[in-house]
Amino acid sequence: MTPELSIVIPAYNEEKRLPATLDRVKQYLDASGISYEVIVVDDGSQDQTLAISRQLQSQFPRLRVIANGRNRGKGYSVRRGFLQARGSRVLLTDADLSAPIEELEKLQRALEGNHGVIGSRALAGSEIFRHQSLLRELSGKCFNLCMRLTTGLKFSDTQCGFKLFCRHAFLPIFQALTMEGFAFDVEILYLARKRGLRVEEVPVRWGNVEGTRVGFAPAVRAFLELLQIRWRH
Numbered sequence: 001m002t003p004e005l006s007i008v009i010p011a012y013n014e015e016k017r018l019p020a021t022l023d024r025v026k027q028y029l030d031a032s033g034i035s036y037e038v039i040v041v042d043d044g045s046q047d048q049t050l051a052i053s054r055q056l057q058s059q060f061p062r063l064r065v066i067a068n069g070r071n072r073g074k075g076y077s078v079r080r081g082f083l084q085a086r087g088s089r090v091l092l093t094d095a096d097l098s099a100p101i102e103e104l105e106k107l108q109r110a111l112e113g114n115h116g117v118i119g120s121r122a123l124a125g126s127e128i129f130r131h132q133s134l135l136r137e138l139s140g141k142c143f144n145l146c147m148r149l150t151t152g153l154k155f156s157d158t159q160c161g162f163k164l165f166c167r168h169a170f171l172p173i174f175q176a177l178t179m180e181g182f183a184f185d186v187e188i189l190y191l192a193r194k195r196g197l198r199v200e201e202v203p204v205r206w207g208n209v210e211g212t213r214v215g216f217a218p219a220v221r222a223f224l225e226l227l228q229i230r231w232r233h
Contacts, residue, residue, distance in 0.1 A: 090167050094162070111205060
């Protein structure tokens, strides 16, 4: 049976957090009555993320595991998971559930009349119950400013890892993605605007999870990728 909802979770070195995340997702969705599948895309983890994910499949029949084989980047992992999703709607969420899975209800309501909905930490009505470091927050605001100037997109927060899309509308977008790093979110929204798709931004609850790290080099590449997006498309 084709599920109503596919949840794509990119994972890199998430052996400590992934079991609790999958258990929480399973409990919530089983109670909701939605038919669903969960797709974990292991991005060449150097710990036991892949092995643990495969072990959990025996207890979680709706779980599918995809292995990249080597580290390719979050953008590559999300694209690969989306292209193998079968649900009519596809939720992208981070392995740390920094946006609680319960926030899915807000995105589901907002999807009526839209092709996609993105969670935001920057809109009025959003609730950040655990902040990042000041440096991370400032760099995020700087990235958003550069994103707006480079692409012309008006979103307040493209980088919140909690997004819901109609699969049939966004399938051509994901097939055309070129960014394998952290700027893939911007490329999705840039291409969606070019195709005339309706995407709404909604405030969500969000909390920084200890242990989440973004290195200096990937952060710098994300800024450079903004220019690549504009150049390529």
